[in-house]
Amino acid sequence: MSSMISIDGLTKRFGPFTAVDNISFSVGSGEVLGFLGPNGAGKSTTMKMVTGYLPITAGSASVCGFDVVNQSLDARKKVGYLPEGAPLYGDMSGLAFLNFIAEIRGFSGSEKKQRVDQAIEKLQLQSVINKPIDTLSKGFKRRVGLAQAILHDPDVLILDEPTDGLDPNQKHQVRTLIKEMASDKAIVISTHLLEEVSAVCTRAVVIAQGRIVFDGSPEELSAKSPVHNAVTIKLTADATDGIKSDLQGIAEVDRIETVNGGNSLLVVPKDGAQIIEKVSLLVRDKGIEVDELYVERGHLDQVFRELTLSA
Amino acid sequence: MSNTWVIIKRELGAYFSTPLAYVFIVIFLALSGALTFFMGAFFERGQADMASFFSFHPWLYLFLIPAVAMRLWAEERKAGTVELLLTFPIPTWQLVVGKFLAAWAFIAIALALTFPLWITVNYLGQPDNGVIIASYIGSFVMAGGYLAIGSCISAVTKNQVIAFILAAVVCFLFLMSGVELVQAFFQPWAPPFVLDAIQSMSFLSHFNGIIRGVIDLRDVIYFGSMIGVFLFANAAVIDLTRGS
Numbered sequence A: 001m002s003s004m005i006s007i008d009g010l011t012k013r014f015g016p017f018t019a020v021d022n023i024s025f026s027v028g029s030g031e032v033l034g035f036l037g038p039n040g041a042g043k044s045t046t047m048k049m050v051t052g053y054l055p056i057t058a059g060s061a062s063v064c065g066f067d068v069v070n071q072s073l074d075a076r077k078k079v080g081y082l083p084e085g086a087p088l089y090g091d092m093s094g095l096a097f098l099n100f101i102a103e104i105r106g107f108s109g110s111e112k113k114q115r116v117d118q119a120i121e122k123l124q125l126q127s128v129i130n131k132p133i134d135t136l137s138k139g140f141k142r143r144v145g146l147a148q149a150i151l152h153d154p155d156v157l158i159l160d161e162p163t164d165g166l167d168p169n170q171k172h173q174v175r176t177l178i179k180e181m182a183s184d185k186a187i188v189i190s191t192h193l194l195e196e197v198s199a200v201c202t203r204a205v206v207i208a209q210g211r212i213v214f215d216g217s218p219e220e221l222s223a224k225s226p227v228h229n230a231v232t233i234k235l236t237a238d239a240t241d242g243i244k245s246d247l248q249g250i251a252e253v254d255r256i257e258t259v260n261g262g263n264s265l266l267v268v269p270k271d272g273a274q275i276i277e278k279v280s281l282l283v284r285d286k287g288i289e290v291d292e293l294y295v296e297r298g299h300l301d302q303v304f305r306e307l308t309l310s311a
Numbered sequence B: 001m002s003n004t005w006v007i008i009k010r011e012l013g014a015y016f017s018t019p020l021a022y023v024f025i026v027i028f029l030a031l032s033g034a035l036t037f038f039m040g041a042f043f044e045r046g047q048a049d050m051a052s053f054f055s056f057h058p059w060l061y062l063f064l065i066p067a068v069a070m071r072l073w074a075e076e077r078k079a080g081t082v083e084l085l086l087t088f089p090i091p092t093w094q095l096v097v098g099k100f101l102a103a104w105a106f107i108a109i110a111l112a113l114t115f116p117l118w119i120t121v122n123y124l125g126q127p128d129n130g131v132i133i134a135s136y137i138g139s140f141v142m143a144g145g146y147l148a149i150g151s152c153i154s155a156v157t158k159n160q161v162i163a164f165i166l167a168a169v170v171c172f173l174f175l176m177s178g179v180e181l182v183q184a185f186f187q188p189w190a191p192p193f194v195l196d197a198i199q200s201m202s203f204l205s206h207f208n209g210i211i212r213g214v215i216d217l218r219d220v221i222y223f224g225s226m227i228g229v230f231l232f233a234n235a236a237v238i239d240l241t242r243g244s
Helices: A043-050 A072-077 A094-104 A109-122 A138-150 A168-184 A194-200 A218-223 A241-248 A276-286 A300-310 B002-016 B020-039 B057-069 B071-079 B081-087 B092-112 B115-124 B129-154 B160-176 B180-186 B192-200 B203-211 B217-240
Strands: A003-014 A017-028 A032-036 A058-063 A079-082 A156-160 A186-191 A203-208 A211-216 A231-235 A253-259 A264-269 A290-295
Touching: A003 A043, A003 A186, A017 A043, A017 A058, A017 A186, A017 A203, A017 A211, A032 A043, A032 A168, A032 A194, A043 A058, A043 A156, A043 A186, A072 A079, A079 A138, A079 B081, A094 A109, A094 A138, A094 B002, A109 A138, A138 A156, A138 A168, A156 A168, A168 A186, A168 A194, A186 A194, A194 A218, A194 A300, A203 A218, A203 A300, A211 A218, A211 A300, A218 A300, A231 A276, A241 A253, A241 A264, A241 A276, A276 A290, B002 B020, B002 B092, B020 B057, B020 B092, B057 B071, B057 B092, B057 B129, B057 B160, B057 B203, B071 B081, B071 B092, B071 B129, B071 B160, B081 B092, B092 B129, B092 B217, B115 B129, B129 B160, B129 B203, B129 B217, B160 B203, B180 B192, B203 B217
Parallel strands: A032 A186, A032 A203, A079 A156, A156 A186
Antiparallel strands: A003 A017, A003 A058, A203 A211, A231 A264, A231 A290, A253 A264
């Protein structure tokens, strides 16, 4: 896995305000990196520097080996970029716009037509392609923006909130598309939808106030949750102290919380240990009647809050 | 150069995609016609020339060119498409030149549509067509000067109205510096080289030279360097205002 994007000590200051503070990471081919963080954390600013839109205050970034400052044009050729909010030329039709993009990317003749057709097909834009972009729904606009980004089949895709404002079906569609393209590209998507990270990303980077506070797989991210691997038991009847003390008897159990007004118990393990087997054995042996029994994967929301607020 | 051509095509298309372009052309033709015939006393002068047509161009352009130029960059910045544009694999100067040439071509179209007047003059008398051609070229080159200023100022703001007003003000300064009123103000106390400098900066002095039928190299260089300097400034402004 070679590194397609490498960012080293990247810093951006706007006057006295430091938007991005000494960020370093690299993304290899085949990786889909979910770039997470609260609004204003510096996600978009980082992306804008990597795509060559914003000047860099300190540090460096390169795309496919091309420095984004000194070899800007070569770097930009390798990148497909969907800016935040997917800005487009509203007065053009989707087809005219994509033709324009194809020409800008240096395609002409039959190759241009083929590229445009491919992009239209991939994003299922056939039905609206001749309408002015201004008249399209938000979902279609976003898809035209995505079509623009993937038209030249770039090695690196940088998508700023690609699913923002889409309905669940459209989100699914875009995520499927990203996964399909992932095998031979390095993809960076920014989002604040945590479900998106587990749905499409192979890696998650969380930034807060311009600094990286987490870099790892989505599983590792959810493992940071205090309730990771905890077991929820929904009892038929209200929980008794007897059941609680039985559960507390399992060695790996840290504590037991009563949730949802008394008939649900959250059994939290020490250090995220696997306790489901022991809990279910105990439930069977003691003949406790349960409606539901399942393992918590950890609430990403909670992890996100803890990571970004403590920074 | 092919990149610039792609930009020119898109920009020209953008002008004609809304009725605004046609409205502009109609206003330009109506206004230039009205000024020629009523203010310029085209018939009463009893001369077969187009001086009464061209002499109003510096004033006409003062408002019409900023109107053409105002959207060039302000609109891109407002819509955020400038971020697309500046992340394409194209150098900034090609974008600046492409947009400028598209707007200039649009003005050329408007100017070319005044041809019935030329035909009329030729029908009514025997004008010196050399002077008329020189005047057309002069008018076109001067329009380029106004346009470069307008394009540069359009990059300063996201607001097209502000871009229009600022451009009109700056163009006005360049225009007025050649007017006798302004010259008279400086004459009593300013040293002659300052007077010369102020006058030589004026659109009016250089344009008046050309419409007399004399295409002086200095006038052409003047307008050419105006265009060059302001387009250079335009690219600099774009780099300075990235992301703001």
